[in-house]
Each structure stands twice: as C-alpha cells, then as structure tokens.
Amino acid sequence: MPKRGKKYNQARQKVDPKKKYQLDEAIHKVLETHFAKFDESVDVAINLGVDPRKADQNIRGSVALPHGTGKTVRVLVFAKGEKAKEAEEAGADYVGAEDLVEKIQKEGWLDFDKVVATPDMMGTVGKLGRILGPRGLMPNAKTGTVTFDVGKAVKDIKAGKVDFRVDKAGVVHMPIGKVSFGPEKLKENFAAVADTILRAKPSSAKGTYVKSVALSTTMGPGVKLDPAELKTVAA
Secondary structure (H helix, E strand, O other), rough: OOOHHHHHHHOOOOOOOOEEOOOHHHHHHHHHOOOOOOOOEEEEEEEOOOOOOHHHHEEEEEEEEEOOOOOOOOOOEEOOOOHHHHHHHHHHOOEEEHHHHHHHHHOOOOOOEEEEEHHHHHHHHHHHHHHHHHHOOOHHHHOOEOOOOHHHHHHHHHHHHEEOOOOOOOOOEEEEEHHHOHHHHHHHHHHHHHHHHHOOOOOOOOOOOEEEEEEEEEOOOOOOEEOHHHHHOOO
C-alpha cells in the first residue's frame, strides 16, 4: 500500500472512518479536508448491489448536472453535411468524418473528452472500437451520443452532462463538481446523480440496491455517506 503524505494523514484524522454521514455533513467534511493548491474535483463512488456480468444489470447512462462539472469538455462529432454544420454551430470542438477516423488511427490523436456520432457514421466510427472503447469514448445510443440530434447532444455535454457505467466491482464513479462550487451547488449536483441512479435500478436486482456511498476530492480522503441519503435528496 503506498505511503500517504503528511497533509493527507492530517486530513484523514478529521474523518471518522466508521461513521456514515448525512449529506450536508459529508459535503462539509469533504470541503474541510481538501488540501491541494488546485481546485480539486469532488467525486462520488456508489457501490450497487448488481451483477455487471448480467446484461440487464450492467448499468450505464448519463445525468445532466445542474451546475456542470467545472471542467471544460472537448467534444468531437462524427457527422457530415448539415449535421456537421449543426454540430459546429452548437459548439463542437472538432467535427469531421473519415478524415478524423484516419487521424486517430494513424496519428494516435486523442485530444478530446467526449465523442458524438450520427447513426449513419457508426459503420465508419466502429473501426475505432479498440482505440475509443477502452477509454470510454465510444459513442453509444444509451448515453445519447449516437444521435441525429447532434446539436442538442453537444450542448448537453458542454452544459455538464456526465456519462456513467458500473464497473466490474459494481461501483459507479462520477464527478459532481469542484471544491470551488461550495456546498449548495455540490448538493444539487449530487441530488441529480442520486435520482438518476435510483431510477436506473434493474428489476432483476435483488437485495440491497445501494450498498455504500462515498464522497472525496481528487487528493483527499473518502467520506462515507449514509446510503439512505440518496432517497432523501432524490425525493
């Protein structure tokens, strides 16, 4: 296990590892224990009682955060003709077709954070599966990134739409903002995440659905949250 620095250990002493905090107190602890000089991200990790190996329990989707993530997202759109123009007008950073596919294949170009494609382009974009897939960049209809409504898709992403997918351990990781957001904006973003996760519960999932929840900053210690808080803020 890697040795932790002095600042981290000091921050960790302010958090009770056995306690499951209420949301307001958990956010306060997260903000209190951040110590990096940069504006750290605030992330949530939700451990779900699902089996990702089963297709109907491999939860994935997207959520629109009311206050965004605080990050500038570079969007690449694969489209042609009028749809390419629509993407450009919506604020896409890069728009193209076969030319960008070739650039990614031959040059290893990956200077973008999200990818959107029109359905007619997926045959071509599919060639990038081995490159984009492992990085979580492959367009997918379930997250709204394979669509003819490219203008809306680009605007939603720029406004703070976040994609998520449960990992092999049944955990969903998502950013809910930056330390500079303050408690109220972080709480509202968390509420949007909570509502989306609860709605995504598969009917085949048995037992406890939300097993554990934790908040943390990029460099700071995790703060456990009472799982019941998801229902409280999402209601």
